[in-house]
Amino acid sequence: MRLLVTGAAGFIGSHFVRLALERAPGAHVVVLDALRYSGHLSTMQDFWEQVRFYPGVVQDPTLVGHVIEVEKVTHVVNFAAESHNDRSLQDNGAFVHTNTFGVQVLLDQARRHGVEKVVQVSTDEVYGSIAEGDFTEDSPLRPNTPYAASKAGGDLLARAHHVAFRTPVVVTRGGNTYGPFQYPEKLIPFFLTRLLDGKKVPLYGDGGQVREWIHARDHAAGVWAALERGAPGEAYNVGDANERTNAEVVRVLLEETERDESFVKRIPDPRAGAHDQRYSMDCAKARRDLGWAPEVPFETALRETARWYRENEWWWRPLVEDDAYRQFVHSFYGPTLAEDL
Numbered sequence: 614m615r616l617l618v619t620g621a622a623g624f625i626g627s628h629f630v631r632l633a634l635e636r637a638p639g640a641h642v643v644v645l646d647a648l649r650y651s652g653h654l655s656t657m658q659d660f661w662e663q664v665r666f667y668p669g670v671v672q673d674p675t676l677v678g679h680v681i682e683v684e685k686v687t688h689v690v691n692f693a694a695e696s697h698n699d700r701s702l703q704d705n706g707a708f709v710h711t712n713t714f715g716v717q718v719l720l721d722q723a724r725r726h727g728v729e730k731v732v733q734v735s736t737d738e739v740y741g742s743i744a745e746g747d748f749t750e751d752s753p754l755r756p757n758t759p760y761a762a763s764k765a766g767g768d769l770l771a772r773a774h775h776v777a778f779r780t781p782v783v784v785t786r787g788g789n790t791y792g793p794f795q796y797p798e799k800l801i802p803f804f805l806t807r808l809l810d811g812k813k814v815p816l817y818g819d820g821g822q823v824r825e826w827i828h829a830r831d832h833a834a835g836v837w838a839a840l841e842r843g844a845p846g847e848a849y850n851v852g853d854a855n856e857r858t859n860a861e862v863v864r865v866l867l868e869e870t871e872r873d874e875s876f877v878k879r880i881p882d883p884r885a886g887a888h889d890q891r892y893s894m895d896c897a898k899a900r901r902d903l904g905w906a907p908e909v910p911f912e913t914a915l916r917e918t919a920r921w922y923r924e925n926e927w928w929w930r931p932l933v934e935d936d937a938y939r940q941f942v943h944s945f946y947g948p949t950l951a952e953d954l
């Protein structure tokens with residue numbers, strides 16, 4: 614297998630490369646990554662020697678075509694994405710460029726160069742929010758944020774390319790993912806890095822929103838199973854049954870960082886009407902057809918993740934001290950709040 618992994622300098626993509634190198638030791642692995650704000654060479658440090666790296670964006674057809682051709686790529690897995698909902702509420706152009714247009718470019722180039730299989734890595738957020746029960750792969754796509762809409766655009770292009778051109782593309786839809794190497798803007802790493810630094814953390818609204826959490830390694834294993842066994846044209850939900858309110862997750866983070874409730878600042882919800890109340894997926898299809906099942910126990914792995922952040926400050930410290938990061942926190946949470954936080 615000659616595998617192109619896009620976005621592997623990011624969180625889930627890097628976990629996927631580690632897993633791929635374990636599962637297919639002889640595989641030729643090529644990484645294409647734009648090294649945007651959330652992608653870092655330090656994330657790939659442990660496997661850097663084992664991959665070929667190209668810097669660049671998935672929206673560049675010349676570059677993508679060139680990489681597929683010269684590296685004789687047979688399989689493509691697309692993790693390249695703008696992924697933070699809060700940023701998509703500030704400025705959503707980049708989301709459509711990468712998450713929708715980028716998928717179109719990848720699919721076109723994969724078809725042109727006869728790639729054997731493409732996996733488009735997507736998210737449960739394309740379905741929108743569900744009050745009760747679970748989303749199946751046949752649930753309608755009702756995205757509520759520009760981020761989710763841009764990912765849904767990628768899913769629909771994957772479907773259409775399969776129907777129109779028989780492109781062998783499979784879509785995976787992952788749940789909220791946690792683990793080492795997650796850029797400190799999402800709930801868990803944002804809160805952990807702040808709490809370790811003795812700073813307050815901003816819990817949106819009443820903290821009652823429910824997310825279904827899956828460890829990055831299990832998520833990566835689901836994508837791997839889809840690459841090996843997924844049927845072209847199909848989508849697979851890749852989630853774990855760990856439904857928790859944000860407040861419940863935060864309680865564990867406080868315990869692990871030895872902070873008390875006074876570190877939690879409840880703020881008016883900055884997502885307002887676009888804040889999905891609950892995500893939950895039925896993953897029977899992936900279990901049945903891909904032979905995949907999540908293995909990492911949530912509660913212990915969440916605590917291990919907290920310990921990883923405590924022990925791996927070398928990785929996250931430069932990220933949170935970066936000017937652009939500070940500017941984002943400042944502009945999103947407001948100057949007074951940023952100081953107060």
Ligand code: TYD
Binds near residue numbers: 698800823
């Ligand atoms: P997040 O990690 O951004 O993932 P997603 O938007 O994909 O679910 O947010 C998870 C939940 O945590 C979501 O309900 C919003 C909430 N949240 C906070 O309360 N405070 C924060 O600072 C962040 C980033 C998220």
